Amino acid sequence: xxxxxxxxxxxxxxxxxxxxxxxxxxxxxxxxxxxxxxxxxxxxxxxxxxxxxxxxxxxxxxxxxxxxxxxxxxxxxxxxxxxxxxxxxxxxxxxxxxxxxxxxxxxxxxxxxxx
Numbered sequence: 531x532x533x534x535x536x537x538x539x540x541x542x543x544x545x546x547x548x549x550x551x552x553x554x555x556x557x558x559x560x561x562x563x564x565x566x567x568x569x570x571x572x573x574x575x576x577x578x579x580x581x582x583x584x585x586x587x588x589x590x591x592x593x594x595x596x597x598x599x600x601x602x603x604x605x606x607x608x609x610x611x612x613x614x615x616x617x618x619x620x621x622x623x624x625x626x627x628x629x630x631x632x633x634x635x636x637x638x639x640x641x642x643x644x645x
Contacts, residue, residue, distance in 0.1 A: 550580075
């Protein structure tokens, strides 16, 4: 399985290299972004399209990481509450198991079955 990961990683890098070489002119062409907020206007300096793609990828990676961390903490909290609930139910079950059985309980059970 480890070899399969290495082979797929190498193939993916080769594919990325081929795409980068074939589209070199497009990837290094300068791109600028312009934002017009009603109070002010902002325009970036020319930056290569490849840099824009890398920055976009890193922003997506960071936002997915933040979402994963948030989800993980939520699941940990849910696990804690479920474990606490299971412990309470286990304690209740143990207390019910340890109740003494009296003859009154047996007689009342038999009379309800006869009726």
